[in-house]
Amino acid sequence: MDLWALVRRTPAPAFDPVLEQQRVTEAVLRSAAQLLHDERGAGEVIAAHCERLTTLVPHLVLAWVWFGPADTEQISPQVLAGAAAPYARDLVIQRNALTRRGPAFRTLAGQRLEPFRVSPRSVFGPWRRAARELGVRSVLALPLSGGPGLQPGTAQRGLFVLYADVPDYFETVGVGVFDALAHLFSAVLERSERSAALARAANCDALTGLANRQGLALMETHLRRVTPHDPPCAVLVADIDHFKRINDSRGHAAGDQVLRAVATVLRDTVRAGDAVARWGGEEFVICLRNVPPATAWTLANKLRERLADTPVSAGTGPLLCVTLSVGLTELQPGEDLAVAVDRADAALYAAKRAGRNCVVQVEQTPPHEPALHG
Numbered sequence: 001m002d003l004w005a006l007v008r009r010t011p012a013p014a015f016d017p018v019l020e021q022q023r024v025t026e027a028v029l030r031s032a033a034q035l036l037h038d039e040r041g042a043g044e045v046i047a048a049h050c051e052r053l054t055t056l057v058p059h060l061v062l063a064w065v066w067f068g069p070a071d072t073e074q075i076s077p078q079v080l081a082g083a084a085a086p087y088a089r090d091l092v093i094q095r096n097a098l099t100r101r102g103p104a105f106r107t108l109a110g111q112r113l114e115p116f117r118v119s120p121r122s123v124f125g126p127w128r129r130a131a132r133e134l135g136v137r138s139v140l141a142l143p144l145s146g147g148p149g150l151q152p153g154t155a156q157r158g159l160f161v162l163y164a165d166v167p168d169y170f171e172t173v174g175v176g177v178f179d180a181l182a183h184l185f186s187a188v189l190e191r192s193e194r195s196a197a198l199a200r201a202a203n204c205d206a207l208t209g210l211a212n213r214q215g216l217a218l219m220e221t222h223l224r225r226v227t228p229h230d231p232p233c234a235v236l237v238a239d240i241d242h243f244k245r246i247n248d249s250r251g252h253a254a255g256d257q258v259l260r261a262v263a264t265v266l267r268d269t270v271r272a273g274d275a276v277a278r279w280g281g282e283e284f285v286i287c288l289r290n291v292p293p294a295t296a297w298t299l300a301n302k303l304r305e306r307l308a309d310t311p312v313s314a315g316t317g318p319l320l321c322v323t324l325s326v327g328l329t330e331l332q333p334g335e336d337l338a339v340a341v342d343r344a345d346a347a348l349y350a351a352k353r354a355g356r357n358c359v360v361q362v363e364q365t366p367p368h369e370p371a372l373h374g
Contacts, residue, residue: 067158234296
């Protein structure tokens with residue numbers, strides 16, 4: 001059977017502009033009353049209200065939404081609703097010389113375009129297909145915004161696209177009511193971005209960009225060992241040697257530079273799936289999942305040596321040679337991460353007593369005292 005046969009066989013009700021305006025207004029007002037208080041994720045919220053709109057307004061055969069970085073090279077619907085949703089499920093708009101001048105990427109850039117007609121002779125293949133197979137005759141694309149972004153150049157934008165099966169549908173019914181819904185969607189997306197930013201800030205160390213203690217706690221479920229058969233997990237506590245001297249002689253701004261440089265070395269040396277956190281002050285915790293103790297010892301020394309071989313800029317003085325002392329242990333089955341961190345911290349202090357710039361490993365051997373190896 002033709003993919004669109006069911007859609008084409010469904011008779012559209014006669015178009016009554018006044019009744020259509022009432023339907024659209026009702027759908028938008030219902031959404032306005034609920035959107036900003038809906039606690040679900042932005043995508044789920046917008047999908048539900050697009051579905052409501054296309055259900056209440058039968059001449060709107062398709063509504064889709066895309067949202068993401070403004071400089072994206074590709075647009076593909078993330079939210080779909082309406083009888084013609086299967087048409088857009090595989091729709092992909094690549095940025096090129098032709099599409100850059102088309103409505104999708106111009107709308108994504110924030111331009112407000114007039115509704116446009118489509119027909120079996122339209123310039124873009126997807127429009128021809130929509131007109132020929134689904135009876136689409138009018139399209140409206142509206143810009144969405146999720147706020148300025150957390151850093152320069154990270155602005156999030158989107159577009160809300162509506163397809164109708166009546167020529168000049170949006171001019172007849174009125175663009176303003178759909179524009180109001182687009183503003184509501186933008187508010188939902190902005191709220192979602194703000195919530196995500198707050199969550200990242202709560203779990204991230206602002207100075208280094210690493211996880212903080214709370215962020216590391218969230219990762220604990222992925223690190224925890226329940227039985228001895230679960231993958232091993234090595235826990236390292238690393239401390240910058242003589243960090244107080246750097247702060248006292250170069251100033252706290254220089255100390256901050258050193259902390260950022262150490263964080264970069266740690267993050268760039270471990271694997272993408274390993275956990276690295278700033279534990280507090282000049283102390284860091286690294287969790288290496290699926291790494292046995294012998295390998296962890298080698299990796300801990302690799303971290304220490306790589307930092308020692310990396311001259312660090314700190315203020316206006318000469319480059320610094322920064323070293324780490326490291327305590328190492330293995331997370332035991334059924335053990336809380338905090339207990340392993342305390343044990344590794346004891347090994348760290350043993351490394352300090354041993355002269356700094358070294359690794360000391362502690363083995364948990366209950367019921368006896370932990371055994372230290374340096």
